[in-house]
Every structure is written in structure tokens, then in C-alpha cells.
Amino acid sequence: MSEKVLMKGNEALAEAAIRAGCKHFFGYPITPQTELAAYMSKRMPKIGGTYLQAESEVAAINMVYGASAAGVRVMTSSSSPGVSLKAEGVSYMIGSDLPAVIINVQRGGPGLGGIQPSQADYWQATRAMGHGDGHVIVFAPATVQEMADLVARAFDLGDRYRTPVMILADGLLGQMMEPVVLPEPVDESNLAPKEWATSGHKGLRPRNTISSLFLDPQQLESSILERRKRYELIQEVEQMAQEEYMDDAEVVVVAYGAASRIVRSAVNKAREEGLKVGFIRPITLWPFPTQVIQAAAKKAQAFLSVEFSTGQMVDDIRLAIRDELPVNFFGHTGGVVPDPDEVLVAIKRSLSQETFYEIPYQKRLTGGA
Amino acid sequence: MRIQDMPLVSTIELPPLTIVAGHYGVGKTNLALNLALMQRRALGVDALTLIDLDIVNPYFRSGNYEQGLQSLGISFLGPVHGASNLDTPSLMPGIAAALAAASSEHPVIIDVGGDADGARALARFVPQITAQPEFWFIYVANSSRPEVDDPEKALAILREIERVSGLCATHIAGNTHLKEQTSPETIISSLPYLEKLAELTKLPLAFVAVPHDCLLELAQEEGLEAQEKPPTKTPAAHASAAKTPAQTPPLFPVDILVGCSWEDVRALIV
Numbered sequence: 001m002s003e004k005v006l007m008k009g010n011e012a013l014a015e016a017a018i019r020a021g022c023k024h025f026f027g028y029p030i031t032p033q034t035e036l037a038a039y040m041s042k043r044m045p046k047i048g049g050t051y052l053q054a055e056s057e058v059a060a061i062n063m064v065y066g067a068s069a070a071g072v073r074v075m076t077s078s079s080s081p082g083v084s085l086k087a088e089g090v091s092y093m094i095g096s097d098l099p100a101v102i103i104n105v106q107r108g109g110p111g112l113g114g115i116q117p118s119q120a121d122y123w124q125a126t127r128a129m130g131h132g133d134g135h136v137i138v139f140a141p142a143t144v145q146e147m148a149d150l151v152a153r154a155f156d157l158g159d160r161y162r163t164p165v166m167i168l169a170d171g172l173l174g175q176m177m178e179p180v181v182l183p184e185p186v187d188e189s190n191l192a193p194k195e196w197a198t199s200g201h202k203g204l205r206p207r208n209t210i211s212s213l214f215l216d217p218q219q220l221e222s223s224i225l226e227r228r229k230r231y232e233l234i235q236e237v238e239q240m241a242q243e244e245y246m247d248d249a250e251v252v253v254v255a256y257g258a259a260s261r262i263v264r265s266a267v268n269k270a271r272e273e274g275l276k277v278g279f280i281r282p283i284t285l286w287p288f289p290t291q292v293i294q295a296a297a298k299k300a301q302a303f304l305s306v307e308f309s310t311g312q313m314v315d316d317i318r319l320a321i322r323d324e325l326p327v328n329f330f331g332h333t334g335g336v337v338p339d340p341d342e343v344l345v346a347i348k349r350s351l352s353q354e355t356f357y358e359i360p361y362q363k364r365l366t367g368g369a
Numbered sequence: 370m371r372i373q374d375m376p377l378v379s380t381i382e383l384p385p386l387t388i389v390a391g392h393y394g395v396g397k398t399n400l401a402l403n404l405a406l407m408q409r410r411a412l413g414v415d416a417l418t419l420i421d422l423d424i425v426n427p428y429f430r431s432g433n434y435e436q437g438l439q440s441l442g443i444s445f446l447g448p449v450h451g452a453s454n455l456d457t458p459s460l461m462p463g464i465a466a467a468l469a470a471a472s473s474e475h476p477v478i479i480d481v482g483g484d485a486d487g488a489r490a491l492a493r494f495v496p497q498i499t500a501q502p503e504f505w506f507i508y509v510a511n512s513s514r515p516e517v518d519d520p521e522k523a524l525a526i527l528r529e530i531e532r533v534s535g536l537c538a539t540h541i542a543g544n545t546h547l548k549e550q551t552s553p554e555t556i557i558s559s560l561p562y563l564e565k566l567a568e569l570t571k572l573p574l575a576f577v578a579v580p581h582d583c584l585l586e587l588a589q590e591e592g593l594e595a596q597e598k599p600p601t602k603t604p605a606a607h608a609s610a611a612k613t614p615a616q617t618p619p620l621f622p623v624d625i626l627v628g629c630s631w632e633d634v635r636a637l638i639v
Contacts, residue, residue, distance in 0.1 A: 006513040006547055008394060015515065031427060035393075042516070115427060175428045176628070177394060179513070179547040 007180050009144045009173040010035035010077075013103055014043070016151035017075045019185040022101070023049030024074040026063035028056060031115045032171035033079045033105035057082040061089030061102075068098040069210045071197025073155050077103035079171070080121050081112060090164055091130025095212025097196075097227070099158030101151065102136070102166045105174035108335040116335025117171035117258055122312035125168050126286040133224045135231055137165040137238065138285040140256040144178035150283075152183055157238065159192065161230050168285060170308065172258040172337065234287055241289035242281040243296075245271055249278025251350040252296045254317055255306040256282045259331075259338070263306050266343035277347050285313070290320040297321040304350045306343055307331040310359060329357040370560050370617065372553075373591055377584070378619040380411055381576050384503040385471040386479070388491070388536070391509035392517045392526045393483025396544045396627075398423070398431050400509055400578060401480035402634075403623040405431075405443055408476055414442030416475055418467050421447030422490045423482035424458035429627050431480045437631035460490065468497035485529035495535045507575060508538040512545045512562040513555065520565040527570060541567055543577035543618075548625065551580050553587045576621040584622050 007015070014036045017025075025040040037053065044051035050067075054060035060076050067074040078086060083104045093100060106121045108114035129136045137157055141147040147169060154165040198208045214220035245267065246252070255263035260281040270277045280296060282289045297303075302325055305314040311329040318327050330346035332338045342360070349356060381404065389401040398421075405419045421432040431438070432447035439445055446461045471477040481488055491498075498504055508527050510517065517523040531537050545559035556579055567574045579587065626634050 004513070004547055004550070005515045005518065006394070006511070007515065011394075011515075171428075177548060179550045182515075 004179045004181055006177055007144060007148075008035055008175060008177050009147050009169060010105065010175070011039045012144050012148040012180050012182070013077070013151060013167065013169070013174075014039040016148040016183055017101065017155075018043055018047060018049070019183055020073065020152040020155045021186050021188045021191065022073040022075045022155065023047060024067045024072050025050065025076065026052050026054055026060040026067070026074070027076050027078065028054055028060050028082060030079045030082045032107055032117075032174050033077050033082075033103065035174070036077045036103060036105070057085035058089065061086040061093075064100045064102075065089055065093055065096070065098060068093065068100045069096070069198050071194040071199045073101075073159075075101045075103065077105065079105045079107045080109045080118070081107075083121065083124070087124075087128075087130045089130075090136065091132050091134060092212050093164045094130060094134035094136065094227075095132060095223075096210050097162040098164070098210065099155075099162055100164050101154045101158060102164055104166060104168050106168065106170040108333070114335045115171065117173075117308060117337060118333065118335055119170055119257060119259060119308040120310075120312070120333055121168065122285065122307070122309060125166055126288070126316070129164075129166065133228070135163070135286055137161070137163060137234060137287070139165070139167045139240075140283060140285050141167065141169060141173065142257055142260045142281060144173070144176065144180045146283075147173060148180050148182055152186060157234075159194070161234055162196075163230070168257065170258050171335075235290075238284060239287045239289040239291055240283035241292045242283060243292055244279040244281075246278040246280070246296060248276050249296070249299065250276040250301045251304055251347060252278045252280055252300045252302075253304045253306060253343075253347060254280045254282065254293070254313065256285060256313065259306050259308055262338055262340055263343055265340040266347060269340065269344050270347050275347065275351060277351070282313070285316075288316040288320065293317060293320040297325055300325065302350050302353070302355075303327045304346055305329050305331075306338065306346070308337065309333050311357060314357075326355045328355060331359055333359060370564055372557050372560065372587065372620075374617050375577065376617070376619045378576070378621060380407055381619070381621055383408065383476060383478075384501075384505050385473050385476050386468065386498065386501045386504035387476070388479045388481060388498070388504065388506040389509060390481040390488055390491070390506065390530055390534070390538070391483070392511070392514060392523070393426075393487065395483075395509045395511035395514055395517065396546065396578075397483065397509050398429055398480050399625065399627040400507075400542065400544055400623065401478055402431055402434065402626045403578070405438070405478050406441075408478070409441055409443055412474075412476070415444070416442075418444040418446065418471075418475070418477045420464055420467065420477060420479045421445070422460070422464075422479055423487055424448050424460065424490050425482040425487045434626075434631055434634065437634060465494060465497050468494055469500065471501060481534075484526060485533040488530040488534040491534040491536060498536060505540050505575070506536055506538045507540045507542045508570070508572070509542050509544045510563060510566055512559045513547055520562055520569050523566050524569045538570065538572055540575040541570065541572050542575050546578075546580060546583075551583045553583060553590050556583060556587065574618040576619050578623045579620050580625055581622050584620070
């Protein structure tokens, strides 16, 4: 086992990517993600890789498209406004069945928004990371360690299903420092060859073509339906979630990423007071972990979603349980971070069978980032 | 250098001007805040100025505590941001004057941005800094940061910082930690690294910072004196401390302030 080191979330994502065999990074700086690109700019030349700061996010994602088509592991990273710019390229990659890892270290939006942490890109990541019938796999780490651990899995799933994979972090996770044990480097000779790649046929095999253009509607429909089968498989076998205190839970709090850290503190306090509260932390947001949510719904009386947004994941909980139980929402947005005591109040209100959907108006003095 | 031989001090005798610089994320801001609060305890209200010179990263700056620091009577000068966290590099016009006025009665501490990029902002103040008869340029070293995890790498980054800032470091400070997971072993295992870095840079190791909680564990495990020695602050002692640091550097207890709300910081120090 390697030693514990102290890293920022952004740095851990970058180093873990290199250890997962990623030697190509294309990006454009944006707060609060910049340390990731800065780290890559220092490390890539030392390992014989490529770091390129493109002229824009649009250029960067199309470079990712090109590198992926050539069969290599490639990554790009950005934050909310920059991810919106990349959306066109991501759609092209979905349509061309190209794998890549895309990092979104979310900040407050819409528009330029702010630079404090947010989870307001949930809908974009899970519903429409580009136009057309498509999805990307979305991971939501909650610690710097998990950021490091999920990167290799993101590359593996991308290659296995030939799809872009997003790691949806936020400014809090990207900027925070935690001790981390970095994953061992992957043995690249063990990676499955990419027979579809346009890496030179040398006269030994037919030419490969990579394109998302299908002018014949029948052909386009069948390409979408073939991809849809892969999506169904992903939804069946790739759901990930963490559960705590679920045995006797009357209210189940659902939270992911940085919000789950605050919710865990609140749930621990509630349990100390003897309250029957459970906790589900989705680790994949797409596929959404419907299996554990549906299992929880058989015993619980209500759900509570806590997010750094005006309530987006709440839709997926409602869909998973077909609105058979109340789904409450509590959150803050725009860079305001809820504190555990506020969440504890929301838990108690849910236990007393109140139904609510709210973001309290309040001004607090925030210290630190 | 054995940890058992290292004296435990509550005060580091600093000259009128102290510059805290180093690799990104080693804990410069936390150390600068701790040194500022230490000076505040030693010298009282309205004696001290803390300058935040970090214009490369908008998070975890000492400027996040501006109002709190001022409420304690610590003057603060930092980047001006229209709405508190706009990402626009800018420096306060009062910095040069504050540096020129630094004295042992009114010391100044500068919290510099990370790496050479962050140290660039120092360069324009070289005339005011070098006009001081004495200043400390502390290079903060944290061996748990992967980009400086061996002394050679730390030396390379120091040389970059010196080249860009136009100033040479005068001291090293040990600041190895793993946040809440810092154990006595974390500190002890950093000592050979610090010795090697001191040897490579030919600089004295001014002190080794140790989080308070970890210090209690160290006291139990290594039989350190749990009693902190009273601060000595005669000008003579100060001068000798600065010019000829002891062979065995002291352990300096610090609080983990960065990332805490001001209310939590205040609870720790009041």
C-alpha cells in the first residue's frame, strides 16, 4: 500500500487519471477547477504525455474527441460554464461512441454565476450533457479519496461501454485537502485493445470510420437503439450507492457529493437523539441507484433530498418510487452551503410527517472558502 | 535531530518583517495566521499588520478572515475584491507603506501565494523589503505534499520562488501534516526530510509546527514536556534568535484555522 499524502481534490483527480493510464489532457482554465489543469501541465511533460491548453473549451473537447478516436485514454476538466461550452463536443462523442473522462468541478450558476461550490448541474449531467438521445455515466465522489478511486473506474467503464463518463464534483471537493492513498498505476498492457480506433490500419484490416453523422434516418435510429441497449445494461449493473442506518429508517435522507458530508453529520446527530433516520448516498447519478431507493421505499415513510441546488435530484427519487411516498427537499444554492443543524431541523420535520420543498432565505457570514 | 530534544515554545521571536512562502498547499496561510495570532498575544492590539499577497488563488486566503482579524486589532491588507471573491488580481496601495514602516513594535507578516506564480507579487516590494535591517523569509516545507515530497523537489521549487520573487529565503519551517489525521509519526517521520532540506539549502530550520492535538499525543508517547515554556521577548534574545538559531529547532504548536469559520477560529483563540 502506498503512503498517505495530502492533496486537493483537483490534484487527486489529475494524479489518479495519470495512474489510470491517461497520458493526454486538453483543457482550458476555470475556477474552481484550475489546479487540475495546472497539475497536468507539470506532470504530463515528465511522463511523455500531452498537456494542451486549448484556445477555448470548445476546442479542448474536440481535441478530446480526436485523441479518443485514436484509441488513447484522454481527459478534460472544467467547471459549470465551461462544461456548457463542451456540451456540443460531448454529444458528438456520444454519437460516435467515444470514451473519455470529463470532470465538472461545479460552481454556482446559471451564467457566470459565482465561484463557490454548487450542485446545480445535476440536470445537465444526468439529463442532457448534449443534444440528442444520449447519456453519459456520472459519478459523484464525496471525499478526496473517492475522487482518486473513481477515476480508474470511470476510464474502465468508458472503454467497456464506449461512452463519455463524467465525474461530477464541486468547488468544495475540488478545493479541499484531505489525506489520500493514491491508487496503484494500472498495467496498460492489460487494457483491452480498441479495435474500433482510427489508429492506423497498416493495410492489415479494413479502414475504421468514426462519425456521428447518419443521414439515413433508419440507420440513425438503429445506431441510437443499439446504444440504448448498452444504456439499459448500464442501468441494470452499474448503479452504485452507499447506505447507512437503513434497518429501521422511517425517513431516508438522500444526498450526494459534498452535500452528503453535511447530511452525514446531521444524520449522526439525529441517531444520537434516537431518531429513526437512514441515509443513502448515490455514487452514480446516472445510472441513478433506483434499486436501493426502491428497496428503502418498502419500509420508509418519507424521503428527504438535500442538495446545493433548488432541488434537481429530487426528480429522480420521485421517479424511482413513482411518487408513492412524500419526497421533501431542503437545500441552498448559488454557493451557499447548508449547515448540519439546518439539515437536522429538516429531518425532524420530515419525521413529523410534514411535507415541504424549500430553500430558506437567509444571510450568513461565511468564513473560509 | 530527535523530537525529544526539541524544546516546546509558545512564541517564535520574529523580526519586524516576516515573509511566509512555499509550495502551493503546504499550509502557508494557516502558519501565517498562527504567527499573526501569536504576535497579537505577545504585542497586543494595533501592533501587527498581516498582508495577504495571494493573488493567484481565490480560496483559503487569510483575507477570508479579514473582519475577524481586524476585530482582534490586527491590521489587514489584502487583495481588493468588489464582491469578496471576484477572481481579479489586485494589490492594495498601502502595502509598500506598511512594509516601509515595519518595526519591532509594529511587525508585519506577509502571507505569499503558492509556488513561483504566487511569489511573483513579492518582486515589486523588494526595495521596501530589503530596506529593512532584518527580515525573515520563511520557506514552509510539508513533506506530505506529493510535489515536494523529497528534499530535492522542495529545493527546486524554492529556487523557482527565489528567482521569481528576487529574494532569497532565510529560514525553513517544518509544517508536515495530514490535517486531522496528523499523528506523532507524521511529525517524527518528517524530521530527516527537514534536516536534509536544511542541509541542501544551507538554511536554518526555524521551527517545526505541530498541531495542538498532535502535541498532546506526542507528549504522552515521547515524554515531551507538556508544560510550554514562557515566551522570552527581550530585544537581545530576539536578535540572537534570529541571527543564530539554536542547533535544535523548537516545536511550535499551531491550530488548524484554515477552513474553519471565524466563529470557530475565535473560539480557539479567545
